[in-house]
Amino acid sequence: MYEVIFYTDNRDRCPADEFLDDLQSKVRGKVEKWIEKLEEDGPNLPRPYADTVKGKIRELRIVFSPNYYRFLYFFFGKTIVITHGFVKKTDKIPETEIERAGRMMQDFLQRVKRGEIKL
Numbered sequence: 001m002y003e004v005i006f007y008t009d010n011r012d013r014c015p016a017d018e019f020l021d022d023l024q025s026k027v028r029g030k031v032e033k034w035i036e037k038l039e040e041d042g043p044n045l046p047r048p049y050a051d052t053v054k055g056k057i058r059e060l061r062i063v064f065s066p067n068y069y070r071f072l073y074f075f076f077g078k079t080i081v082i083t084h085g086f087v088k089k090t091d092k093i094p095e096t097e098i099e100r101a102g103r104m105m106q107d108f109l110q111r112v113k114r115g116e117i118k119l
Contacts, residue, residue, distance in 0.1 A: 007081050007083045
C-alpha cells in the first residue's frame with residue numbers, strides 16, 4: 001500500500017486541493033475514488049487509468065463525460081505526491097503542465113533534503 005499526499009508549496013498553497021475545491025461534488029467523488037485506487041495499486045495501476053508522462057512524472061486519468069481530468073504525480077519511495085490537477089482539452093498534455101509538475105517535484109525533493117518536509 002502507498003500513501004498519497006498533495007504537494008504543498010512553502011507558502012502552504014496546495015494546487016491539487018485548489019483544483020479539487022472547484023470541481024462539482026460528483027466529479028470530486030469520482031476523483032477521490034481513483035486517488036484511493038492509486039493509493040492501493042501504486043505503480044501497478046494500469047492504463048488507461050494511469051500512465052507515465054515524462055521522466056518520473058506520471059498521470060492519473062479520470063473521465064467524467066465530457067471532460068478529461070488529469071492529476072500529475074510522482075513517487076517518493078512509498079509516497080505518491082500529487083502535484084496538481086487540470087482539465088485536459090487537447091490530445092496531448094500541455095508541456096506547461098508537465099513543466100509545472102517537474103518544478104513542484106524539484107521543490108519537494110529539495111525541501112525534503114533540507115529537512116523542511118518530513119515523511
